[in-house]
Amino acid sequence: MLFKAGDPFHAIYAIRSGCMKSVVTRKGGAEQVSGFYMVGELLGLDGMGRGRYDCSAIALEDTVVCVLPFPLLEQLAHERPSFQHRLYAVLSREISRNHNVMLLLGTMRAEERLAAFLLSLSSRFARRDHSPFEFALRMTREDIGSYLGLTLETISRLFGRFRNAGLLEIDQRKVRIRDHAGLKALLSEGGAPAD
Amino acid sequence: MLFKAGDPFHAIYAIRSGCMKSVVTRKGGAEQVSGFYMVGELLGLDGMGRGRYDCSAIALEDTVVCVLPFPLLEQLAHERPSFQHRLYAVLSREISRNHNVMLLLGTMRAEERLAAFLLSLSSRFARRDHSPFEFALRMTREDIGSYLGLTLETISRLFGRFRNAGLLEIDQRKVRIRDHAGLKALLSEGGAPAD
DNA sequence: CGAGATATTGACTAGGCTCAATTGAAGTGG
DNA sequence: CCACTTCAATTGAGCCTAGTCAATATCTCG
Numbered sequence A, B: 001m002l003f004k005a006g007d008p009f010h011a012i013y014a015i016r017s018g019c020m021k022s023v024v025t026r027k028g029g030a031e032q033v034s035g036f037y038m039v040g041e042l043l044g045l046d047g048m049g050r051g052r053y054d055c056s057a058i059a060l061e062d063t064v065v066c067v068l069p070f071p072l073l074e075q076l077a078h079e080r081p082s083f084q085h086r087l088y089a090v091l092s093r094e095i096s097r098n099h100n101v102m103l104l105l106g107t108m109r110a111e112e113r114l115a116a117f118l119l120s121l122s123s124r125f126a127r128r129d130h131s132p133f134e135f136a137l138r139m140t141r142e143d144i145g146s147y148l149g150l151t152l153e154t155i156s157r158l159f160g161r162f163r164n165a166g167l168l169e170i171d172q173r174k175v176r177i178r179d180h181a182g183l184k185a186l187l188s189e190g191g192a193p194a195d
Numbered sequence C: 001c002g003a004g005a006t007a008t009t010g011a012c013t014a015g016g017c018t019c020a021a022t023t024g025a026a027g028t029g030g
Numbered sequence D: 001c002c003a004c005t006t007c008a009a010t011t012g013a014g015c016c017t018a019g020t021c022a023a024t025a026t027c028t029c030g
Helices: A070-079 A081-107 A110-126 A141-148 A152-164 A180-188 B070-079 B081-107 B110-126 B141-148 B152-164 B180-188
Strands: A011-017 A019-025 A031-038 A056-059 A064-069 A134-136 A168-171 A174-177 B011-017 B019-025 B031-038 B056-059 B064-069 B134-136 B168-171 B174-177
Touching: A011 A070, A019 A141, A019 B081, A031 A081, A031 A141, A031 B081, A064 A070, A070 A081, A070 B081, A081 A110, A081 B019, A081 B031, A081 B070, A081 B081, A081 B141, A110 A134, A110 A141, A110 A152, A110 A174, A110 A180, A141 A152, A141 B081, A152 A168, B011 B070, B019 B141, B031 B081, B031 B141, B064 B070, B070 B081, B081 B110, B110 B134, B110 B141, B110 B152, B110 B174, B110 B180, B141 B152, B152 B168
Parallel strands: none
Antiparallel strands: A011 A064, A019 A031, A019 A056, A134 A174, A168 A174, B011 B064, B019 B031, B019 B056, B134 B174, B168 B174
């Protein structure tokens, strides 16, 4: 665990290698995975508002992070307007990303959610010179379910269904996407027909 | 409509009077209300990442906003570090707020969602010297449902159930909270018992 | 090899959605 | 002023998706 919800905020973290998840906890004990982070992505952006992190960051494998002390970032931002601009953009993107998750949780059915999740992973791996069609999940079914607002059983069943439909191969955590277009098709269905 | 998803971003907006909603649209047509904004709150924070708004802002009644051109904000931030700090905090808070919505959409059942929504409204009105127990909703059942990831029928039924349980009175859009503690109790249930 | 996670699969249940009809409120024009 | 339209809200019946509970299988690691 890199930091815990409630810890005082003084830095954001950039992942140099490995993979992490962030978890928000509700008074009452219910938890939800609020994001998965891979190489090059930033954790802890939620902390600067209240001066405390409101989620916990947990490594999913051996992970190396780069500590970016917030006072230093603010100083750099002050000195270089272009850096200031970048930093605002990074925060704003996180908001956009959250909107997508809200859309997923609020409007999609289980199949669509998992398809969207896999496609998102796929494109993120692609941007990092990994194969977009073959990669290893670093998280458990339970983590995926929590992130997508589903149960681990549902995730497991969906993987089975996707395999039977010839959309992908899955062996434990190794995923191989066989029909990228087919996954995409699952997304648009239910909305307006593509015209 | 103040701005539309895809419009080029050049300003954020502060509400001076009235009430607005923001709506994200999915390729495929599905829409979701991503937030309700009242006096003093900021809209359009999601736009600075990509240079385009990714949601639309729609007034729910006659509304006056204050236009805050982003270049101006950046300049002010550069000149006054304390202002820069505030601006980062505002963005970060929006991320925290989104985490709460994700938690709501991902882990709560219908009753809990509506209770959480009403309590949130209540405390926001309180902070603005309105009564926290008596206020008028500015949005339709459909808007509420969309925001909470439920259908308008479910919202309507829940209002009925809450009324029968003596938790509140509701006449069209006028709400009167009769049992604040009772609403809160709906939230913690389902999680771990308070100990 | 054994213990404890993690995954898979089945049977059953229930919460919330869909479809549909009705009522109510607010606005429009003759 | 009142029919007429339109939009919003309520209510009911039935269904379906995903959750729950439970049993088993498989992995990982000490």
